[in-house]
Amino acid sequence: MNRLLVVDNLSKRFGGIIANEDISFHLEAGQIVGLIGPNGAGKTTLFNCIAGFYPPSEGTIRFMGNDITGMGSPMMAHLGIARTFQIVRSFGSMTVLENVMVGAMLRNKSVSVARERANDELEFCGLSARANVAASNLTVAEQRRLEVARALATEPHLLLLDETMAGLTPSEVQEAVRLVKDIQKRGIACLIVEHVMEGIMPIADHMIVLDYGRKIAEGTPAQISRDPVVLAAYLGE
Amino acid sequence: MMTKKRNSLIVVGAALALVLPFIVSNPAHQNYLILVLMFAQIGVAWNILGGYVGQVSLGHVAFFGIGAYTSTALLISVGLSPWIGMLIGGIVAAVFGVMIGWICFRFKGHYFTMATIAVAEIIQVLFTNWEGVGGAVGLYVPMDRQGWGVMVFNSKLPYYYIALGLLCVTLLGNWAIEKSFLGYYFRAIKDEPEAARSLGVSLTAYKLVAIAISSFFTAMGGSFYAQKELFIDPGSVLVTSLSVKMSLVTILGGVGSLFGPLVGSTLLTGIEEATRQFFGGSGMGIDLIIYASIIIIVAIYYPAGVLGWIKHLLRRDAKTEGGA
Amino acid sequence: MNGEILLQTLLSGILIGLVYALVAVGLSVIYGVMEIVNFAHGEFLMLGMYSSFWLFALFALDPLATLPLTLLLLFGLGALVYRFTIKRIVNAPMLSQIFVTFGLMILFRGGAQFFWKPDFRTVENSLVSGNVVINGLYFGIPHIVAALGAVVATGAVWWFINRTRLGAALEATAQDKEAAQLMGIPSHWIFALAWGLGAACAGVAGVLLSTFFPIFPEVGANFCLIAFVVVALGGFGNVTGALWAGIIVGVVEVLGGFWIGPEYKLAIVLTLFLAVILVRPQGLMGRAE
Numbered sequence: 001m002n003r004l005l006v007v008d009n010l011s012k013r014f015g016g017i018i019a020n021e022d023i024s025f026h027l028e029a030g031q032i033v034g035l036i037g038p039n040g041a042g043k044t045t046l047f048n049c050i051a052g053f054y055p056p057s058e059g060t061i062r063f064m065g066n067d068i069t070g071m072g073s074p075m076m077a078h079l080g081i082a083r084t085f086q087i088v089r090s091f092g093s094m095t096v097l098e099n100v101m102v103g104a105m106l107r108n109k110s111v112s113v114a115r116e117r118a119n120d121e122l123e124f125c126g127l128s129a130r131a132n133v134a135a136s137n138l139t140v141a142e143q144r145r146l147e148v149a150r151a152l153a154t155e156p157h158l159l160l161l162d163e164t165m166a167g168l169t170p171s172e173v174q175e176a177v178r179l180v181k182d183i184q185k186r187g188i189a190c191l192i193v194e195h196v197m198e199g200i201m202p203i204a205d206h207m208i209v210l211d212y213g214r215k216i217a218e219g220t221p222a223q224i225s226r227d228p229v230v231l232a233a234y235l236g237e
Numbered sequence: 238m239m240t241k242k243r244n245s246l247i248v249v250g251a252a253l254a255l256v257l258p259f260i261v262s263n264p265a266h267q268n269y270l271i272l273v274l275m276f277a278q279i280g281v282a283w284n285i286l287g288g289y290v291g292q293v294s295l296g297h298v299a300f301f302g303i304g305a306y307t308s309t310a311l312l313i314s315v316g317l318s319p320w321i322g323m324l325i326g327g328i329v330a331a332v333f334g335v336m337i338g339w340i341c342f343r344f345k346g347h348y349f350t351m352a353t354i355a356v357a358e359i360i361q362v363l364f365t366n367w368e369g370v371g372g373a374v375g376l377y378v379p380m381d382r383q384g385w386g387v388m389v390f391n392s393k394l395p396y397y398y399i400a401l402g403l404l405c406v407t408l409l410g411n412w413a414i415e416k417s418f419l420g421y422y423f424r425a426i427k428d429e430p431e432a433a434r435s436l437g438v439s440l441t442a443y444k445l446v447a448i449a450i451s452s453f454f455t456a457m458g459g460s461f462y463a464q465k466e467l468f469i470d471p472g473s474v475l476v477t478s479l480s481v482k483m484s485l486v487t488i489l490g491g492v493g494s495l496f497g498p499l500v501g502s503t504l505l506t507g508i509e510e511a512t513r514q515f516f517g518g519s520g521m522g523i524d525l526i527i528y529a530s531i532i533i534i535v536a537i538y539y540p541a542g543v544l545g546w547i548k549h550l551l552r553r554d555a556k557t558e559g560g561a
Numbered sequence: 562m563n564g565e566i567l568l569q570t571l572l573s574g575i576l577i578g579l580v581y582a583l584v585a586v587g588l589s590v591i592y593g594v595m596e597i598v599n600f601a602h603g604e605f606l607m608l609g610m611y612s613s614f615w616l617f618a619l620f621a622l623d624p625l626a627t628l629p630l631t632l633l634l635l636f637g638l639g640a641l642v643y644r645f646t647i648k649r650i651v652n653a654p655m656l657s658q659i660f661v662t663f664g665l666m667i668l669f670r671g672g673a674q675f676f677w678k679p680d681f682r683t684v685e686n687s688l689v690s691g692n693v694v695i696n697g698l699y700f701g702i703p704h705i706v707a708a709l710g711a712v713v714a715t716g717a718v719w720w721f722i723n724r725t726r727l728g729a730a731l732e733a734t735a736q737d738k739e740a741a742q743l744m745g746i747p748s749h750w751i752f753a754l755a756w757g758l759g760a761a762c763a764g765v766a767g768v769l770l771s772t773f774f775p776i777f778p779e780v781g782a783n784f785c786l787i788a789f790v791v792v793a794l795g796g797f798g799n800v801t802g803a804l805w806a807g808i809i810v811g812v813v814e815v816l817g818g819f820w821i822g823p824e825y826k827l828a829i830v831l832t833l834f835l836a837v838i839l840v841r842p843q844g845l846m847g848r849a850e
């Protein structure tokens with residue numbers, strides 16, 4: 001077994017509020033793992049801890065065998081963890097291509113090399129036609145793809161996707177699902193926080209369910225969808 | 238096509254700049270041209286940190302003063318040529334800039350600006366009370382020797398070309414930054430710092446790079462000023478109003494654009510000269526009122542500056558033509 | 562150093578520090594509600610001083626008597642400044658926000674120079690003047706009155722924010738602009754209120770200072786910087802923190818002036834501030850995340 005990411009007994013508190021309590025799970029290389037749960041379950045907090053957005057209060061996070069607990073996000077990017085943002089944060093003064101070039105510059109500071117890499121990723125994400133458009137002029141679905149392309153340009157081993165499918169039309173969701181599967185084919189593992197169940201259930205190898213800041217279940221999508229604890233949590237919402 | 242147009246504009250502009258002092262022979266007018274070039278140069282230097290990275294410093298006069306004092310003190314004490322003194326001043330200012338940045342970048346946004354003012358105030362107090370560099374009296378650049386070696390001249394003409402050369406060097410520096418990964422990183426930090434971090438860009442590290450380059454070029458402007466005026470004191474090279482002016486020429490012309498400061502400097506220096514001629518010497522407050530009104534109006538209505546405004550007009554014309 | 566002189570210096574530092582706290586609270590209220598630093602804050606103080614001076618010089622009205630009038634004038638000015646300039650840049654890029662208040666600073670200074678000349682002026686022989694001797698220590702009565710006035714005014718602001726409905730609305734807007742709007746509070750009114758309140762704090766401090774401080778167009782510059790230091794040390798948007806930080810800054814300033822030299826006063830305060838920020842970026846009184 002090739003454990004890429006191992007989270008052990010992770011807790012996160014803000015003042016007196018407990019957002020995550022004693023969460024453990026792991027993710028294997030090339031795996032797609034879905035992180036789900038009702039609103040306020042602590043998904044985003046867990047996601048942000050793993051992404052290096054803020055340090056966990058307790059517990060450890062290991063990536064490819066290294067302890068990365070409390071490291072900042074620039075360091076995480078260097079190690080091979082890339083992320084997207086729930087509320088898209090594209091660089092507004094740049095074109096679509098330039099946005100992705102910033103990502104590619106992590107591995108190679110040459111502008112022309114970065115441009116080539118960026119063009120490849122735009123092609124991969126189906127945005128080639130929009131390469132020279134200002135990033136702020138994209139549709140929501142396109143902006144989400146741009147974030148994915150930008151993150152992929154950093155050549156990650158693990159991609160953290162934060163609600164990439166929220167607010168998309170059913171056909172756009174299908175396209176997003178296809179994109180995630182293509183990413184997996186490149187050997188990149190994905191940890192996906194998702195609200196859109198039809199987006200995550202068909203592609204996840206493994207699911208983790210949070211409620212009230214704790215892990216209440218994990219397993220294959222089929223197991224999860226039959227789990228009475230999970231059903232109760234969602235119905236109680 | 239846009240770049241082709243821009244390139245031919247640059248060539249024409251450069252040719253004009255080279256022959257301009259022969260067309261304008263009145264020393265007072267030549268002095269005005271030198272001021273335009275000098276403020277354009279420090280505006281371009283300020284733009285690296287304030288425009289590209291979006292860290293608005295109003296303490297840049299500290300770097301300007303450090304440049305002026307370093308080259309002048311070295312010239313007086315050991316007779317070092319200001320050409321070398323200028324480089325040393327730039328390096329001293331860059332090191333100082335990194336130290337200051339390391340502290341001040343802990344503040345975000347407006348408070349960063351306030352902190353930079355605080356730093357400049359400290360420097361001003363220290364230099365005013367430091368007898369070794371003339372204290373409140375200031376320093377005179379010795380005039381016993383003249384010529385290119387000591388950068389002291391009787392006529393305005395050499396100063397004009399030195400200012401032009403400095404501006405070109407600084408513009409080239411900016412252009413190189415714009416074209417390299419640094420330019421992309423700087424804009425990324427300004428647009429979306431958190432996203433930049435997630436792509437491996439360390440905010441503090443690259444802000445420090447920006448402040449080092451920016452303060453280096455600002456200090457060179459300070460050394461030039463000292464040689465041109467042949468006299469410096471805290472009241473002339475360490476006052477906050479100078480920080481305001483270097484940022485203002487940039488904002489007026491167009492923040493984050495290569496030639497914005499040159500446009501802004503031409504306009505602002507022109508307005509200042511006109512005000513002075515019209516209302517007589519300063520101290521009446523009218524000059525300040527006009528100055529302030531420009532700042533407020535530009536900040537509220539034309540935040541992209543004159544160049545941004547022109548670009549906007551061109552784009553609108555292109556659109557209506559395309560539609561018709 | 563003589564113990565008596567030390568005590569005297571310390572106490573005078575505390576007295577002026579309380580006035581600094583009041584100026585800082587005004588700056589903090591504006592920043593807390595809309596995250597805009599008012600670079601023209603010192604100029605509100607300057608205008609408060611001139612208001613006090615002219616009412617005294619023209620109508621022989623004592624500064625203490627005209628304090629409520631100046632308070633209202635500055636409140637109105639603050640609200641007008643918001644209405645005609647700041648309102649247009651609430652969501653503008655940071656650069657615009659910085660330069661609009663910076664432009665206002667220069668505008669007010671230029672206006673003061675133009676209308677009232679750059680001369681130094683003083684309010685002489687007002688009701689509060691002279692000295693008192695307490696246990697062999699000399700205190701200027703104006704200083705004591707100014708400090709007491711500042712404490713009362715700071716307390717009033719604290720009461721307003723924490724104990725009134727309008728103050729609660731102010732606080733809610735500071736926490737979350739959208740949430741406040743959902744509560745049915747138009748945020749533009751709250752912003753105007755914050756600017757009025759902020760300007761009034763500075764204006765009242767100006768009146769209190771006018772009985773013993775020279776009045777000139779640039780007088781606000783140092784006060785604005787010191788207020789900034791106080792806010793940063795006391796924690797952003799923290800009234801009681803500002804009070805303590807004001808006292809610390811006042812004491813450091815007079816002690817530094819005494820030991821190192823009065824010409825270094827401002828530099829000492831600013832250096833202390835940079836040193837503290839280096840160690841505790843959240844300020845002395847602010848809480849870590």
